[in-house]
Amino acid sequence: MTFKGCRQSGIALLVSLIFLLMLSLTGLSSLQSATDQERKAGAVWFVNQSFQAAETALRQGESQVQTQWPALLACTSAATCLPPSSARTQTSPGPDPYSGVLWIPVADGLYGVQNLGAGVTPAQLPGITAANFYRVTGIGLRGPSRTVLESIFVRYQSEGTDVEKPAQQRFKRIMWRQLQ
Secondary structure, eight states: OOOTTOOOOSHHHHHHHHHHHHHHHHHHHHHHHHHHHHHHHHHHHHHHHHHHHHHHHHHHHHHHHHHHGGGOOBOOSHHHHSOOGGGGTOOSOEEOTTTOOEEEEETTEEEEEEEEEEOOOOTTSTTEEEEEEEEEEEEEEETTEEEEEEEEEEEEEETTSOTTOGGGOEEEEEEEEEEO
């Protein structure tokens, strides 16, 4: 049996293929967008992890100042008292030949301590007779991310106490910054 007057030209097939192509392009675009979002979320995670590692390194450096302050020699020149430029590139432990900072390894990072010597009493600590200042630099390394934090830590004693008695030493972080 043949149908007269019913001529199929394939227009329904053509419309279906165009519709399928548009759906495929929309699906590919969504997949690419999801991949980009996942990549960005991963980068944010690495930045957060490197920040946490740098803060941990900073705390360990400050702890070293509290326990080993008599053995930390004061910097001897302007070049050795400047913030270590190697903090932006350092990836392994060891001494920095320019600043003299000894980089010490910690989990996912490094830290270095500089004894800046005696200085003017910080404004945040009234009633202090003497203060020594230390720069602690912490580096956090996690995946492709690097975070560098720096704190100024002060060792002081209250008025009327012996300057060199370890039991009377007090410590405080007086400044903190993130280096970009």
